[in-house]
Amino acid sequence: MQPIDVEQVQQEIEKRANKEVYIHLETTNGAYASHFNKEAYNVGAFIRNAKVTYERGKIVGTENAFRVGLKMDIGWIYAEGISQFEIDENNALLMAGHDREGRLMVALQISEQPFHY
């Protein structure tokens, strides 16, 4: 992945607007958070291969903390903490944010084909 290039990511978001796409949206602090720190909570959520259509999408933010919002007919998709992106071999737009140790904290991915199961 590479650091967010707002102009390029914005273009990639727009390319995938107004058509059926598959979304992977995820946030996690890992299954061991409360094992290593009693004060911590294990929190996470993911949705894989949600089939949606968004009419508008935008990336906003600075340097290390971008937000992405996708506006749908009757709802929204939102991710915060995005700092890197990649167009992968299946032409999916992968966006993610990692902590200092390289661990994924948040991911929002948009693909015209379903993600692997």
Added chain:
Amino acid sequence: MMSKEHVVVIYPHPDDEAFGASGTIAQFREKGIPVTYLCGTLGEMGRNMGNPTFATRESLREIRKKELIEACNVLDVELEMLGYRDKTLEFESREEVADHLYSYLKKIKPSLVITHYPEHAVHPDHDALGAAAIRAVEMLPESDRPTVWAQAISNDSVEKLGEPDIQNDVTPLFKKKLAAIMAHKSQADGMLSTVKNDADDIEQAAKMWLGMESFYIWEY
């Protein structure tokens, strides 16, 4: 009655075998005892992406599969990948997973099964696959049942379960264990960097990961 020794290791994630039991596995292999690893998932929902990151959520699956194969080569064990998805094992049917494991146990006829101690293995996948493994062993006729070594890793396991029955000092196999861990590069990077800063941490981590491997003998 077991005519031939064969160890089956049942864990859900690539790297569970390296961090949890690779010293013990190496001891069995040194004695010429065959070891088969039934690995539940490919750890495709793992958080560690290498440090600096070199994996993505989408590429992690293939990367960890390669790492798993390499670790199994390092340890010289047979590998079977069971094809479940990381983080979802507790939502599968316990009986179906047990049946799936049973199909391997019936064929292999192990003398020993190593798995996680249900409810004391911290990660929900560990708890779920450990419970299914214990159930699968139970499905064998009593005369064919292997011994089960169940690994607890929860902070309060000694308090709740007492001292582990098997406390295996694997320090002499340090190099083998480290090589197995390092085969899982995408995972080892992040974990090692979190302990690099602090000498106490390193000592604790070394003890936790490299010194002792402990198990409870499951009572049926």
